[in-house]
Each structure stands twice: as C-alpha cells, then as structure tokens.
Amino acid sequence: MGKFHLTLLFLHTLFAINACLFPASHARHHRHTYKRHKHGHYISPPDSGISLPPSSQPNNPSADPPAYAPRGVFDVRSFGAVGDGVSDDTEAFKAAWDAACSSTDNSDSTALHAPSGHTFMIQSTIFSGPCQTDIIFQIDGSVVPPDGPEQWPKNTSKHQWLVFYKVGGMSLQGGGRIDGRGGKWWELPCKPHRGPNGTTLPGPCDSPIAIRFFESSNLTVKGLQIQNSPQFHFRFDVCHNVHIESIHITSPALSPNTDGIHIENTNNVQIYNSFISNGDDCVSIGSGCFDVDIRNITCGHGHGISIGSLGNHNSRACVHNVTVRDSLMRETSNGVRIKTWQGGSGAVSGVTFDNIRMDSVRNPIIIDQYYCSGKGCNNQTSAVLVTDIVYSSLKGTYDVRSPPMHFGCSDAVPCSNITLSDIELLPAVGEMVLDPFCWNAYGSLESLTIPPVFCLQEGIPPQPILESSIDHC
Ligand SMILES: *[C@@H]1O[C@H](CO)[C@@H](O)[C@H](O)[C@H]1NC(C)=O
Ligand SMILES: *[C@@H]1O[C@H](CO)[C@@H](O)[C@H](O)[C@H]1NC(C)=O
Ligand SMILES: *[C@@H]1O[C@H](CO)[C@@H](O)[C@H](O)[C@H]1NC(C)=O
Ligand SMILES: *[C@@H]1O[C@H](CO)[C@@H](O)[C@H](O)[C@H]1NC(C)=O
Ligand SMILES: *[C@@H]1O[C@H](CO)[C@@H](O)[C@H](O)[C@H]1NC(C)=O
Ligand SMILES: *[C@@H]1O[C@H](CO)[C@@H](O)[C@H](O)[C@H]1NC(C)=O
Ligand SMILES: *[C@@H]1O[C@H](CO)[C@@H](O)[C@H](O)[C@H]1NC(C)=O
Numbered sequence: 001m002g003k004f005h006l007t008l009l010f011l012h013t014l015f016a017i018n019a020c021l022f023p024a025s026h027a028r029h030h031r032h033t034y035k036r037h038k039h040g041h042y043i044s045p046p047d048s049g050i051s052l053p054p055s056s057q058p059n060n061p062s063a064d065p066p067a068y069a070p071r072g073v074f075d076v077r078s079f080g081a082v083g084d085g086v087s088d089d090t091e092a093f094k095a096a097w098d099a100a101c102s103s104t105d106n107s108d109s110t111a112l113h114a115p116s117g118h119t120f121m122i123q124s125t126i127f128s129g130p131c132q133t134d135i136i137f138q139i140d141g142s143v144v145p146p147d148g149p150e151q152w153p154k155n156t157s158k159h160q161w162l163v164f165y166k167v168g169g170m171s172l173q174g175g176g177r178i179d180g181r182g183g184k185w186w187e188l189p190c191k192p193h194r195g196p197n198g199t200t201l202p203g204p205c206d207s208p209i210a211i212r213f214f215e216s217s218n219l220t221v222k223g224l225q226i227q228n229s230p231q232f233h234f235r236f237d238v239c240h241n242v243h244i245e246s247i248h249i250t251s252p253a254l255s256p257n258t259d260g261i262h263i264e265n266t267n268n269v270q271i272y273n274s275f276i277s278n279g280d281d282c283v284s285i286g287s288g289c290f291d292v293d294i295r296n297i298t299c300g301h302g303h304g305i306s307i308g309s310l311g312n313h314n315s316r317a318c319v320h321n322v323t324v325r326d327s328l329m330r331e332t333s334n335g336v337r338i339k340t341w342q343g344g345s346g347a348v349s350g351v352t353f354d355n356i357r358m359d360s361v362r363n364p365i366i367i368d369q370y371y372c373s374g375k376g377c378n379n380q381t382s383a384v385l386v387t388d389i390v391y392s393s394l395k396g397t398y399d400v401r402s403p404p405m406h407f408g409c410s411d412a413v414p415c416s417n418i419t420l421s422d423i424e425l426l427p428a429v430g431e432m433v434l435d436p437f438c439w440n441a442y443g444s445l446e447s448l449t450i451p452p453v454f455c456l457q458e459g460i461p462p463q464p465i466l467e468s469s470i471d472h473c
Helices: 003-018 023-031 090-102
Strands: 073-075 084-088 109-114 119-121 125-128 134-139 142-144 160-165 168-173 177-179 209-214 217-222 225-227 234-237 240-245 248-250 261-264 267-277 283-285 289-300 305-310 316-330 334-340 345-361 363-368 385-398 405-408 415-427 437-439 441-445
Touching: 073 090, 090 109, 090 125, 261 267, 261 289, 283 289, 305 316, 305 345, 316 334, 334 345, 334 385, 345 363, 363 385, 363 415, 405 415
Parallel strands: 073 109, 084 119, 109 134, 119 142, 125 160, 134 168, 142 177, 160 209, 168 217, 177 225, 209 234, 217 240, 225 248, 234 261, 240 267, 248 267, 261 283, 267 289, 283 305, 289 316, 305 334, 316 345, 334 363, 345 385, 363 405, 385 415, 405 437, 415 441
Antiparallel strands: none
C-alpha cells in the first residue's frame, strides 16, 4: 500500500464516525491526490487533512476514543496516557513512540496519535530514530510541559522540551496545539528587565526550546498551533529536507528569546503559509544553512526575519541561496535583516527578498555588520562577507525612529552587489522622511526608490580584495 493511501486510510478512520454527519468533508478527503515530492516531503493540496471536521477539533470534550485502532496507528491512550493536563503522560508517549518507531506492520508509515479533547502533559523527552518506517506524529489534542522552572523535573534537560533525534521521514502534524507554558520562564530575574525594579540579574537562565529537531531529514511540520515557548519555538540543527506549512506560532511581544523558527546547519528548507507572532526573530537563519525558501508568511511584532547573527567568536559562517517572498511584516522591529559580528569569516550570498509588505516596521531593510549583543565589541580586521543580495518590491511603512534602509557594512570587507528595485517605504506617521544609511555598501539601483538612495556606492569595492582573505564558502 502506498504511503499516501495509508495517510488517507488513517484520515478516513479518524473521520469514519463523522462521515455521515459530514459527508462534504469526507468527500473532500476522497478527492485528494497526495504526491510525493522529489525530496521526500508530503506536498498536499491547500485544503489538506489539517482542516478537521468540527468534532475532531481540539478541546472538544465530546470526542470519543476511536471504535478500533487501525493498523499502524498508535494512540497514546492505549499506552496509558491520561490526557487530563495534570497526569504525567511522558512514559505513555515514549512507549507509543517506541512501538510506532519499531513497527514493521506497514512498510510505509505508522502514526502516533494524541487525540483531540485531551491535554497531555509531558516532560522533556527525546524521541529518537531511526525508525522502521516514516512516522506521522499526529497531534489533535493539546500537549503541555510541566508549568515553569519550579515544576520542571530536576533531572530533565532545561534546554529543550520535545526533541526529535536522528529521525528520517516524519510528519509532525494535526489540528492540535503545543503550548510551552513559557510565562514563568520569561519572568526569571535573569531575563532582560525582569529583576526587581526592571533590572536584569545574574543567575541560571536556561529555558527550554519547545520543539527541536536534531540530525534529522525529510521532515514535515504542518497544521499545528504552537504557542508560548519558554525559548525558541522550533529549532532545527543539522537537518536536511524540512518542509513547514500552515503553522501558527504565537507568544507575547515581550516574551524574551522566543524565536519562531530557528535553523542552523540545515538545508533545503521550505517555510510556507504560516503565521508567526512572537517576541524575537520570526525566522532566524544561522550558519551552515542553504537552499532556504520562505513564502507567504506573516510576522507579527517580534524582530522580523533574520539571517544571523553570524561570525560570533571569530567563527566561519556560510549561508547561501535564501529566498523570502510574498510575505508581510507587521509592526516588527526589523523587516529583513542580515546581522554579523566583527571578526568572523565566510559569506552570506545569494539572498533574495521579494514582494514583502512592511507595516510600521522599525528597520524594514537592514544589514548590520557591527552586531554586538553585549558591550565592548571591538572592530576587527575580518568579517563575514555579504554579497549578491537582492531587495525587490518591498513596500509599505516604517516607524520613523530609524531610517527605512540601513546598510552598515564592515570596514574590513564591504558589502557588494546589493540590488534594489521597486522599493517604496513611507513613514508610518507624519511627513518626516529619513535618509537611507549606508556604510561601505556597494551595489546598484534597478529602479527609482522611495525614499531615494544616494548612498549606495556603484560598482565593485575599489580596494583590491585578496582572494585569500575572502572565504567564499
Ligand atoms: C527523574 O527522576 C524521577 C524520580 O526519581 C524518575 O521517575 C524519572 O524517571 C527520572 N527521569 C529521568 C529522565 O531520568
Ligand atoms: C530522504 O528522502 C530522500 C529522497 O526521497 C531519500 O533518498 C533519503 O533516503 C531519505 N532519507 C532518510 C534518512 O529518510
Ligand atoms: C525599587 O525601587 C524602589 C523605589 O525607588 C525602592 O524603594 C526599592 O528599594 C527598590 N527595590 C530594589 C529591590 O532595589
Ligand atoms: C497564505 O498563508 C495564510 C496563512 O497564514 C493562508 O490563509 C493563505 O491561504 C495563504 N495564501 C496562499 C496564496 O497560499
Ligand atoms: C536554491 O534553492 C532552491 C530551493 O529553495 C533550489 O531549487 C535552487 O536550485 C537553489 N539554487 C542554487 C543555485 O543552488
Ligand atoms: C567600528 O567601525 C565603525 C565604522 O568605521 C565606526 O562607526 C565605529 O565607531 C567603530 N567601533 C568601534 C568600537 O571602534
Ligand atoms: C549579483 O547578484 C545577483 C543575485 O544574486 C547575481 O545574479 C549576479 O550574478 C551578481 N552579479 C555579480 C557581478 O556577481
């Protein structure tokens, strides 16, 4: 049986009870033709199985256990999960994972299921592969961790909560919610301005990343709501082929360090049709990432989309072939940002920002090669090269506290081949127009811009750049 037939079977089984009540939704699932993408992702039609019929929506107490368990579906309740939000369901999830992961019942895929109408409390856990088949991790209910640092078991990691390690071929999906209960972590006195009288105090500050994928490949994340992570909501390290679709991430504007999706040493990433509103970077792209495609995402408050920071502690960093298009930045502190530390090496190259709407964004377009999160960063004689960057069709409004375009490139290695076309950025309030800022930035204008840019230097940087001093990755 094909993988997608199995998916269909699984969906059919879930919906079987409702089929006669909701014939339309049932029929819709029949019509789906699932295809396997050449890199192994599940590419599903726009109205894919994530739009569940009403009775399988989360938090619906009337949802009944399935009448029978289809082969290859491991319901966590069959492994002892209680799902009352209080009982510790960690062991049940681990047992269901182990059963699904080692199952050879089907040659294609098996599913772990956390059903709707339940809230499962689980501790920091590592779900390890490799598994015998692809895994569908279907969350239709809610999943929560222990509530805050006091409740966090002393013997479990405070760096991460749900971890997937060495998994090849997995879809984390469903109509459910993953709530990191970050509130008490954000209030730790070590967090910015959270000590007495707005101070920041020393002390243990580790806070868990909600969902972490490590050394995994062929991953899909879709449909879920993820909220209130103590730290980053998602982090991918050393992963390959990552497809993120139709997810909804929310946490408050003042929640510290709550990046939506962070990727590092990860390639072939697609992030589509998602909404991220949080307290730090919407998406952050770290060193070692390439072939990243981001489309149709909305970023609300937070710090916008960021490549970097790169080159910290004189490290070598390489990021290339990143595209962000058809997206909206709403009241974010940056729109699209590239930030590097002084003293690094390597390069950021081949980046395109296209058709992005800015709505009262503080720094819509920014390259900051003097990034320094603490104090006392000295200028150094090397830097991560920033080159071949395209900004096209970026329109909307900026918050007048800073210029709409800021190209602060390093003295050591100027930015080169920056292309601007169809830029139209107006002050969000008032008439005051701020001039773009450039420092050591080379590139060209392909059309008139609003406001006009006079500070970009034409051509290539004059100083003979020794090939050996530039590390092209
Ligand atoms: C942590 O300690 C508790 C109580 O001693 C024990 O039940 C649990 O298995 C431990 N967890 C880990 C991950 O070691
Ligand atoms: C990932 O998908 C590719 C393409 O389908 C396949 O060749 C590769 O073996 C898969 N890797 C894993 C670890 O599943
Ligand atoms: C906080 O500020 C108030 C008013 O200035 C002061 O009375 C109080 O001692 C301060 N508390 C601490 C812990 O510094
Ligand atoms: C863009 O993403 C939103 C979800 O944030 C979705 O509702 C909308 O249909 C998507 N648009 C397209 C053209 O796919
Ligand atoms: C850039 O990445 C895209 C996928 O996001 C890929 O299709 C394309 O081939 C890559 N381009 C280069 C030059 O590697
Ligand atoms: C670093 O260089 C920039 C640009 O030349 C300059 O504006 C800045 O003051 C320098 N910073 C330090 C700490 O020397
Ligand atoms: C400038 O960057 C664009 C976009 O990445 C690239 O297509 C072009 O070849 C670059 N031009 C030069 C002269 O390197």
